[in-house]
Amino acid sequence: MSFLIENWVPALMALVSGAMLLWPALQRGAQGAAISPTEAVRLINREKAVVIDVCEPGEYAAGHVSGARSVPLATLQEAKGLPSNKALPLIVVCASGARATRAVGVLRKAGYANAQALAGGLKAWREANLPVESGGKGA
Known part of the structure; x- marks a missing residue:
């Protein structure tokens, strides 16, 4: 836990970048499998x-x-x-x-x-x- 507190900026960046990678997949699921x-x-x-x-x-x-x-x-x-x-x-x-x-x-x-x-x-x-x-x- 102390590692995360001491390194909160890189941890936050990793969390945000992971969310950005998952966003397109989540959007496709919400559209009901609509394709371009x-x-x-x-x-x-x-x-x-x-x-x-x-x-x-x-x-x-x-x-x-x-x-x-x-x-x-x-x-x-x-x-x-x-x-x-x-x-x-x-x-x-x-x-x-x-x-x-x-x-x-x-x-x-x-x-x-x-x-x-x-x-x-x-x-x-x-x-x-x-x-x-x-x-x-x-x-």
Whole structure:
């Protein structure tokens, strides 16, 4: 104890730097596993992640992430468009990210442990200048 009292400045610096290192991990946990568009692209390219768009059919037809499967949030629990391999990473997208976050909870309860919402939704995807398709009915 006397060591800490005599060396309070270095001890405080160590405590603060440790907290700064942990902060990003704590933030990710608080966001409900939301990932950035850059991280989503990495998952798609390296881990064969499947993109699930939970927007309504009209929103999906107006524009969606290239290659995304359309599974509206209201039909998610009985949807046939989900992959049978529940170990695959899923990236869940909606217009802004709010519905996607709710959908991640539904998917995790259904056994898709690697489901993650796209932070900022399709808006963030477009702002990152990533490919968007129009039309189609989805998968």
